[in-house]
Amino acid sequence: MPSAPAQRQDASASALPGLSLLPPLDIPRRIISDPSLRPVADKLEAGQRLERQDGLALMRSRDLLGLGALAHAARLAKNGRRAFYVLNRHINYSNVCVNGCAFCAYGRESGQEGGFLLSPGQAAAKALAGSLPVDELHVVGSCHPDLPFSYYLELLTALREARPQAILKAFTPVEIDHFARISGQSAQEVLGQLQAVGLKAMPGGGAEVFAPRVRQRLCPQKTSGQRWLEISGLAHALGIPTNATMLYGHVESPEERVDHLLALRGQQDQSGGFSAFIPLAFHSQNTKLGDISPTSGLDDLRVVAASRLLLDNFPHIKAYWVMLGPKMAQVALNFGADDLDGTIVEERITHMAGGTTAQGLSERQLRQMILAAGFEPVRRDSFYRHLPALAPAEEAA
Numbered sequence: 001m002p003s004a005p006a007q008r009q010d011a012s013a014s015a016l017p018g019l020s021l022l023p024p025l026d027i028p029r030r031i032i033s034d035p036s037l038r039p040v041a042d043k044l045e046a047g048q049r050l051e052r053q054d055g056l057a058l059m060r061s062r063d064l065l066g067l068g069a070l071a072h073a074a075r076l077a078k079n080g081r082r083a084f085y086v087l088n089r090h091i092n093y094s095n096v097c098v099n100g101c102a103f104c105a106y107g108r109e110s111g112q113e114g115g116f117l118l119s120p121g122q123a124a125a126k127a128l129a130g131s132l133p134v135d136e137l138h139v140v141g142s143c144h145p146d147l148p149f150s151y152y153l154e155l156l157t158a159l160r161e162a163r164p165q166a167i168l169k170a171f172t173p174v175e176i177d178h179f180a181r182i183s184g185q186s187a188q189e190v191l192g193q194l195q196a197v198g199l200k201a202m203p204g205g206g207a208e209v210f211a212p213r214v215r216q217r218l219c220p221q222k223t224s225g226q227r228w229l230e231i232s233g234l235a236h237a238l239g240i241p242t243n244a245t246m247l248y249g250h251v252e253s254p255e256e257r258v259d260h261l262l263a264l265r266g267q268q269d270q271s272g273g274f275s276a277f278i279p280l281a282f283h284s285q286n287t288k289l290g291d292i293s294p295t296s297g298l299d300d301l302r303v304v305a306a307s308r309l310l311l312d313n314f315p316h317i318k319a320y321w322v323m324l325g326p327k328m329a330q331v332a333l334n335f336g337a338d339d340l341d342g343t344i345v346e347e348r349i350t351h352m353a354g355g356t357t358a359q360g361l362s363e364r365q366l367r368q369m370i371l372a373a374g375f376e377p378v379r380r381d382s383f384y385r386h387l388p389a390l391a392p393a394e395e396a397a
């Protein structure tokens, strides 16, 4: 197995990767049985960009093997057989939130039982727990009704002091929008101040589905899709790479999914700073949408595959093992995904909504999952710079 380069490269070189679209792909056509996927295969073979109707054909198809054949060809062209993971730790600083989203089991109103808030010192103590290295701190919380903007600057300062080697990947565009409102500053000013105290990258949460119809039903108080995209673009202009997500499996239609992905692709054409796209499978337990059934395996893999193919300008697609479950995440590596996310240590958002996966995984477990699925594990940092594995070499299970 080729080993990952041990040297870190210059951060600015890889923070905003140039946009590379898909080259003409070699498609094993005999695997495709759904006739509606043939025009998609034609375009991919010719190196042409997919359009809305292609996205709809993908998002509606039940030809799982055909979807996999198309997406895997795109994955091989983008990332070969590499499968990335990160030694990260999630820090949730608060769940007290003004938004009250119907899909969320994590948020609490002010004064409601189960609400929590960590002081910057308490968050730093969490970041410091454990003896293993942490390459990334993934910091998200809520739109808190009372905290001043200075809290967030103090939070990042405390985390940076606690774990100076870890990259601070913090705050979704929704939180940035909230900070701008409470501080009376522009989103650009807010981002600049956070960057000055150590913000290096941003997670992709809060995107949900951009369609106003869906937002009106699920999260009418939340930042609009247009503003979410705008703030992502502002971060990119400051050299802050960000991620993007789509929460699927609730009230959205195939058209609304495809339009969400095309809006992300359009933003990436303009600002170029998205690193990874993460499809998020809806978990309904303890939410106001508790009667919605879990997503099917077919749908999980179809969304991963359609994302890989439509988001031709995104370098990476994550199969987030917490929401998919480790087994489905392994399979997703053959359906376009090239990243499993990471060690995480403590996860709240999915688990409060009925998620049954472990709280965290060890590096060894992540590497074994990747090897057993037939891929090459690569430890990465938040900028996808390769890092040497901690664990000794293992055999595939």
Ligand code: V47
Binding pocket: 103, 104, 105, 202, 203, 204, 205, 206, 207, 208, 243, 244, 245, 247, 278, 280, 281, 282, 283, 284, 287, 320, 323, 341, 349, 350, 353
């Ligand atoms: O913003 C909330 C979603 C997101 C539920 O950028 C739910 O690297 C499912 O964004 N069922 C948080 N999903 C998670 C997230 C994320 C995770 C891993 C990596 C990255 C990254 C980002 O989870 C929220 C929301 O969109 N969410 N409630 C639920 N009941």
